[in-house]
Every structure is written in structure tokens, then in C-alpha cells.
Amino acid sequence: MFEHLQNKLSEALHILKGHDRITKINIASSLKEIGRALIDADVNYKIVRNFIRKVQEKSIGKKVLTSLNPKQLIIKIVYDELVSLMGEKSVEMNLSNNPSVILICGLQGSGKTSFSSKLAFFLKKKNKYPLLVAADIYRPAAVDQLKLIAEKVNIPVFSLESKNVIEIVDQSILYASKKKRNVIIIDTAGRLAIDQIMMEEIKKINQLSKPDEVLFVVDAMTGQDAINTAQSFSKVLNFNGIVITKLDGDSRGGVAITMSSVVKKPIKFISNGEKIEDLEVFHPERIANRILGMGDIVSLVEKVQEQFDEKKTKKIYQKISKNRFDFNDLLEQIQQIKKIGNIKNIISMIPGINNYFSFSGNQKDSLKKIEAIIDSMTPYERNHPKIITDMSIKRKRKISKGSGTTLNDIDLFFKQFHDMNKIMKKIHAHSGKKIVKDFIYQMINKKNNI
Ligand SMILES: Nc1nc2c(ncn2[C@@H]2O[C@H](COP(=O)(O)OP(=O)(O)OP(=O)(O)O)[C@@H](O)[C@H]2O)c(=O)[nH]1
Ligand SMILES: [Mg+2]
Incomplete structure (x- = not known):
């Protein structure tokens, strides 16, 4: 993840050295390179322009203290802007209800089933009692796929022979109460925002299960399309969190960087591999650290402060x-x-x-x-x-x-x-x-x- 951007930014920042005050002139080539690095990382042009403007505004005229160098100063400013672009703080799920319901939706093949099981595993480690619900009745073997993964980590899966998704979800909630499972994760079939019948179905599931969390799963490898899909989906179903999958296959990282500022919803998780434990809570600060590859300097400056x-x-x-x-x-x-x-x-x-x-x-x-x-x-x-x-x-x-x-x-x-x-x-x-x-x-x- 982010390797490409990381290398480019590091080159861009390397240019800056040896000035005691940052001016429009001595920062210009660095800013240009930072912009290029972001565009290469598949960040939208408008966002890049805005980003560079903000970094410029914050840095010009700033005196570089003897104890810091211009590079360190710009790293901190770029870091702050990245964090702000990614939504500032990580947003936790609200799972205070018993049972809490998490509805998983997204396009076909985006990684919903894998994510549902990863999430169940993640919550189990946090002492929750998850129940997975197989609500994809369309794709042959979808139920078996979920069962197969869940079995390995000993998490129960609720499924019915029924071809009625609403009935499956309805029954699963009763089942969870009976079995004292306190988090219900509903894995649904893949759908497009323009497919009216399928969107009606997810809206009904949403009304019936009254989810505490509706998570939209997107595949990072689809680049800018991932952002467009999330945007159009959000117009039909008001999800409250985004999950970005397959970040391990995307060295650019633009989706993760810009998604939340465009769609105006927080990224809650990122998935970066096929193994059950390849799931991370999304922390803008940590990602910015990783992107800049200079976490030490940022935390150093913060700690001093x-x-x-x-x-x-x-x-x-x-x-x-x-x-x-x-x-x-x-x-x-x-x-x-x-x-x-x-x-x-x-x-x-x-x-x-x-x-x-x-x-x-x-x-x-x-x-x-x-x-x-x-x-x-x-x-x-x-x-x-x-x-x-x-x-x-x-x-x-x-x-x-x-x-x-x-x-x-x-x-x-x-x-x-x-x-x-x-x-x-x-x-x-x-x-x-x-x-x-x-x-x-x-x-x-x-x-x-x-
Ligand atoms: N490398 C990598 N592969 C992933 C990741 N998440 C999911 N996959 C793979 O992507 C493929 C599709 O994943 P699924 O979880 O089946 O996707 P889905 O959204 O449930 O698919 P449908 O139910 O058909 O809509 C599978 O081969 C997964 O192993 C990830 O983070 N990294
Ligand atoms: Mg699936």
C-alpha cells in the first residue's frame, strides 16, 4: 500500500534544504513534485490543487527554527493536510445495542463476504459474540463461501434455504437473540446503484433490520471508480461508513486518501490481504505517517509540543x-x-x-x-x-x-x-x-x- 506515493513524496521533500525561511520560490519545486506525486497516486486533480494551495499557505513565510530544517517543517504541514483530507480522526462503529446490527453492502466482487468474516473475527477478538448472516441468495455457492471461512474461525453463520432475503434477515435477528449473539453481520449480494430492484431490496433489509452500522465496501483496485460508485450508492442508501478492500494490490493509495472527503463519509476499515486477520481500523494519522514514511519526525515534533x-x-x-x-x-x-x-x-x-x-x-x-x-x-x-x-x-x-x-x-x-x-x-x-x-x-x- 502507498509505496509509490511514499517514494515520490520522499523525493519531493528531499529537494528542500538549507533555507532559514520558506518562500514561494524555494518551496515551488517541492510543491510541484508533491502535486505530481499525488496525481500519480490517483488523487483527483482538484483535490491536489486544493491540497497544494493549503500547504503553500501554511508554509510560506514561516521561519525555520535552528533546531528544525525546512524539510521537517514541510513534512509536518503535509502530514497535517493529509490527515485532514482523510477525515482527521478515526470514527469507531457504534455497537452499544444488544444485538447490534451491521449491514454490509457494495458492488459485486468488492470483498463483502471476505470483509464480513474478517469483521466477525475482529469483533470476536474484542470479546463480542458475532453472528454472520448469509443474505446473498443470488450467487451460487455464496452461502457456502461464507460458511467455509467462518467455520475456520469458529463463528456461527445463519442461513436458510429460503429465496426471500427479508425472511432470512428477519429470522436471523430472532436467532441471534436466542443464541445470545450480540453483533449481527449481514453479508448481502453485490449490487449496482442503478439496479433498482436490487436497491429496493437493500432498502427493505435496511428498514427491517434497523442497522447500527451500514458499511459500504469498495475495491481499491478500481481507482477513481471506487469513489464514483460510493457516491452514487450513497444517494440511494445512506450508509455511514466505508470499507476499502484490496489495498495490498494498489500501491497508489489515492482511493484511501480522497474517498472520505469526496463522499463525506468516514472510512472505517481497510483490508489489505486475503487472510482473515488482514483488516485494520482506519486511522488517518497512522496512514499519513505511513505515506510519508517519516512518522518519527511528525511524532517527534508533536511530542516536543x-x-x-x-x-x-x-x-x-x-x-x-x-x-x-x-x-x-x-x-x-x-x-x-x-x-x-x-x-x-x-x-x-x-x-x-x-x-x-x-x-x-x-x-x-x-x-x-x-x-x-x-x-x-x-x-x-x-x-x-x-x-x-x-x-x-x-x-x-x-x-x-x-x-x-x-x-x-x-x-x-x-x-x-x-x-x-x-x-x-x-x-x-x-x-x-x-x-x-x-x-x-x-x-x-x-x-x-x-
Ligand atoms: N488481495 C486481496 N484480496 C481480497 C481482499 N478482500 C477480498 N479479496 C478477494 O477478492 C475476491 C472477492 O471477494 P469476496 O469477499 O468474495 O467479494 P464479495 O463482494 O463478497 O463478492 P460477491 O459476493 O460476488 O459480490 C476474493 O477472491 C477475495 O479473496 C483484500 O483485501 N486483498
Ligand atoms: Mg459475497
Whole structure:
């Protein structure tokens, strides 16, 4: 799924680098490539145009903070637009009634029967007691097909010899109550919106069974047709969710991206394989992450926004500016980083730690060492970083022993701490409060304004 789009977008975003402000000119070729990638992915031209306009509006003039690069900034903006295009949030099914009824409809061969059994299996794992109803009386072997799949996962199927679908559905509801099945999934025959007789039939099933969920199943491999079919079907039967199947056979992904914004109904599930477990709840955010293939950056930026404590950061900047940044402050910052989790990427974003500290080994180990060293100091030492300049070798040895580090590590850390303080002070003196303001007000806690 989405591999093609993923590659193209990655190329488009790669072009952007090395600017401190995003302008119409330096973003132009990236935007053009993003547009091309979306069109290649079978996204409707109008939607693409709109998409590009929004990304442009949101990015132009935006200053790229020292801790981010233009690519990261655009990724976040493109990500937000993709999520919004796909319907923003995942919409859960409402299965609060007992029994709840789910009516499955769609064109022939779209994947209704496979989906019905996958859904039953999915709900069974969520401790529901599903009953599958074989309501396709037209296609020979349709009932057997459903029974065969359901049997493998031990889910009961209700069927009748009757050629009257209404009777089958009616009886199935009584049967479910008797057998204490709390979700009824009705698998219907394939039909076209223009087939009046068949559409009358599904409307009757709908009236009789009063479904909690009516799901329309479409095959992703039919491309834009899938969207047109869903649109015409919705004019005859008011379904409340879409299921996109066979996404494993469609590397473009345009259907999943644009379906809900065109049809104005949420996608509830996607199916990406023939196995019973190949079913996913549709989460716009997760799909956007997958499409961009850069989920790390997006969640990193979000986590920074969510987790960073604005008050603490302000306090730290004040301390830096007054040359009073001590070991306790450093420890506090390390703890904030740890809360955020993704140490590898985040480290360069944090003022004060910004590449000033590195030991041999990875950054995570470096932070651990720093913590251990500070932990082994006395409270007085932590509050008075100036004493490190003339700390006795005996004291250093003690700290090194207490922290399980070498004397070399201690010297290196003290030197780096000293250098960092000097540099931070210089930066502050040169740019005044501007950097502080930039960092605090633009990056932290200001969603969508990074
Ligand atoms: N690769 C792949 N194949 C799928 C997927 N979902 C369904 N299929 C296949 O598509 C074919 C049709 O699936 P069905 O579930 O029988 O479709 P249907 O809508 O019930 O068909 P009718 O009842 O004839 O209208 C079968 O061969 C399925 O195995 C999917 O997500 N991926
Ligand atoms: Mg079927």
C-alpha cells in the first residue's frame, strides 16, 4: 500500500534544504513534485490543487527554527493536510445495542463476504459474540463461501434455504437473540446503484433490520471508480461508513486518501490481504505517517509540543542569561528529554544540550552518564558549577567512582558543561531575548506553528 506515493513524496521533500525561511520560490519545486506525486497516486486533480494551495499557505513565510530544517517543517504541514483530507480522526462503529446490527453492502466482487468474516473475527477478538448472516441468495455457492471461512474461525453463520432475503434477515435477528449473539453481520449480494430492484431490496433489509452500522465496501483496485460508485450508492442508501478492500494490490493509495472527503463519509476499515486477520481500523494519522514514511519526525515534533514544559524552559533560559545554569538545571532538562523518548532525534532540539555533550557510545548512553555524574555530586556542587574549575582530583575520583564513569569522562563532561555555558551566554548576549522567544513561543506548545 502507498509505496509509490511514499517514494515520490520522499523525493519531493528531499529537494528542500538549507533555507532559514520558506518562500514561494524555494518551496515551488517541492510543491510541484508533491502535486505530481499525488496525481500519480490517483488523487483527483482538484483535490491536489486544493491540497497544494493549503500547504503553500501554511508554509510560506514561516521561519525555520535552528533546531528544525525546512524539510521537517514541510513534512509536518503535509502530514497535517493529509490527515485532514482523510477525515482527521478515526470514527469507531457504534455497537452499544444488544444485538447490534451491521449491514454490509457494495458492488459485486468488492470483498463483502471476505470483509464480513474478517469483521466477525475482529469483533470476536474484542470479546463480542458475532453472528454472520448469509443474505446473498443470488450467487451460487455464496452461502457456502461464507460458511467455509467462518467455520475456520469458529463463528456461527445463519442461513436458510429460503429465496426471500427479508425472511432470512428477519429470522436471523430472532436467532441471534436466542443464541445470545450480540453483533449481527449481514453479508448481502453485490449490487449496482442503478439496479433498482436490487436497491429496493437493500432498502427493505435496511428498514427491517434497523442497522447500527451500514458499511459500504469498495475495491481499491478500481481507482477513481471506487469513489464514483460510493457516491452514487450513497444517494440511494445512506450508509455511514466505508470499507476499502484490496489495498495490498494498489500501491497508489489515492482511493484511501480522497474517498472520505469526496463522499463525506468516514472510512472505517481497510483490508489489505486475503487472510482473515488482514483488516485494520482506519486511522488517518497512522496512514499519513505511513505515506510519508517519516512518522518519527511528525511524532517527534508533536511530542516536543506536548511534553515540553514551557515554564521550566523559560526558567532555564533566565538562568542561562544570568549565568546561573547549574547541574540541577541540566538534570531537569535530561529528564524532560527522557519523557519525550526519542532521544536520537530530539537531542539536537533542546537548547542547552544542543550537541554540547557527547561521550563515546550513543547519545542515550551519554545522557545516562551525565545523569550518573550529577547524581554523584553533593547538593552544593550541583548548585555551584563554578567549583568544577578547581575541583580536587580526589573529589573527581569520588564522583567517578560513584557514577561508574572514568576520570576522563568527568573531565570531558566538566569541560563540555563549561563550554556550553560560555556559548549559551554568548548567544544570549548577541541575540538578546529573540532566541528565547523564538524557541518558547514558536516551537513549544504552539500546535501547528512550528
Ligand atoms: N488481495 C486481496 N484480496 C481480497 C481482499 N478482500 C477480498 N479479496 C478477494 O477478492 C475476491 C472477492 O471477494 P469476496 O469477499 O468474495 O467479494 P464479495 O463482494 O463478497 O463478492 P460477491 O459476493 O460476488 O459480490 C476474493 O477472491 C477475495 O479473496 C483484500 O483485501 N486483498
Ligand atoms: Mg459475497
